[in-house]
Amino acid sequence: MTLLEAIILTVITASTPLLIAALGELVVEKAGVLNLGVEGMMIMGAACGFAVAILTGNTWLGVIGAILAGAVLASVFALLTLGLAANQVASGLALSIFGLGLSGVIGASFVGLQREVMPKLFIPGLSDIPFLGRILFNQDPFVYASLALLAGVWWFLFRTRAGLVLRACGENHTSAHALGYPVLRIRLLAVLFGGACAGLAGAYLSLAYTPFWSPGMTAGRGWIALAIVVFASWLPWRAALGAYLFGGVTILQLHAQGAGLAVPSQFLAALPYLVTIVVLVLIMRARSGASAAPAHLGTPFVPDR
């Protein structure tokens, strides 16, 4: 395997959890809800996914456990913000703090355990193609799932009637309500979908990316996923671009550290966070301040019959 192949492969694996989480949050925000709890749902997915996989000895059950964990946490958020019309920013922060804490409690007895990472899918014939085969057809199932999710989210949001209704709820919930659409129910489903995606992204970290669980292992990836949604101007394919850009920066700094570059490792480790900031600034400049956000993003909706 050449170095270039190795780098591209690792970039793809580093980007996949970001892409999955960002796509979930993108749907949530398109429905008009801002859930800042991605980090909390993601780490709960990582902890519960690993715990279930160890207890049952089955990676796939672990994945399902992670998805459920993310969705359950999202339902708490939905209860607060949709059911009780609580402040979405504060509720999302609470979800992140809560998730980080609870994942530590749940994962405490699993620290130090190891298990096999999810095997790569090997497709006879296709995987043997030089260069392209290794990159495109020798990935773990999560990578294919993330690409399917990308296509699915795009198709749903922009090619189906249900997607149109969902976007209407995000642009103007009063009008959507007046037209007879169940705004809160649609938002609930979107929030649950976002939670499931964040949980899945977490499962990727503890079941495929690394062979173990460690407290706080998401290391801000949930927040970067939120930044990717802004970067993407709420467009799915741009979210993929953003995810691969951030994945690329992460891997680049790891390789630079490995190559013994004469820069302190901490500076390189800070790179993904700094790039996030720079990209947020550049994207706002490019839009000259005008926001592409759904018009009613983050505003609570209380039906007024």
Added chain:
Amino acid sequence: MRIVLEKRDDTSAFAAVLSPVIAVLLTLVAGAIMFALMGKDPLAALSTYFLSPLQDWGSIQEIFVAATPIVLIAVGLSLCYLSNNWNIGAEGQLVMGAIFGGFVAIVTHGVPNGPWVFPVMLLAGMLGGALFGLVPAVLKTRFGANEILTSLMLVYVAELLLDWLVRGPWRDPHGFNFPQSVMFEPEALALRLVETGRLHVGALLMLVVVIAGAVVMGRTLKGFEVRLVGEAPRAARFAGFDDKRLTLTVFALSGALAGIAGVLVVSAQIGQLQPTISPGYGFTAIIVAFLGRLNPIGCLVAGLFLALTFIGGENAQIFLRLPLDVTRVFQGFLLFFVLACDTLMLYRIRIEREAAA
């Protein structure tokens, strides 16, 4: 059957005080259930958490020591949140304050110095925290970049910078290669208020800031401006208030307070710089700000309560072998319930039969 939220016409002052109390009670119930699920005796666990730190003067002092940085930060964050500026990077501003303050302590180490060192450290920490807090504010006002994300990303940057400093240029040359700075000299340590125990001058500073905050918010035009910009930005613009300048002001102010908190943490609690200096005070302060109803005096009460859970959490770790993360779960519960109870204050909940809807 369906549940309907109806806006209340007025919010009573009684409800404003009652809702955090209900939230605390619900947190205790949720905590008891969690302990029971973890196979611990709920009553014993809760009493370790909430009563054991109150049993001797030494740990009551510790509550004040832990509350000091939390309350200082929470007062600043209240100003931010009231004016719709979502600074969630106080943890990073705290670290930057500690770096600036620690720099003063390190350069005055081993040279003739005097009692001026600690005040200069406080000023340096204020400066460091304010400058670091201004970064997301400037990015927001100049470019419209989302301050929630930028301020949080800067937390990681500040922590990595501190990590580099204490492993690299600021490492104690006689410290057996441990990643830590020299021990601060007595002049660089916060003045103790008592003979035995760790209660220090920061507690007084905290009270001064709380009182000043309460006066500014309740009695001055600036306080009115902060609330108006948050509640009715359009009206505030018509009234001639400059919301961009206010964003810069509140970020600088909350950054400066977080910077002071950082100096106090290293000079009163640790006595040197280490790779990790805060058990998440900057994030706890977010909860404290909300629990205290974005009111400085409320922040003081809420901060003392949350500090109690920090000390109680340490006791529970030692005596009951409960993981320290339980404290965070508690804090999450608390914020959930506070937000939920706030809704009950703003809205009346009615249950209707389906036919009526």
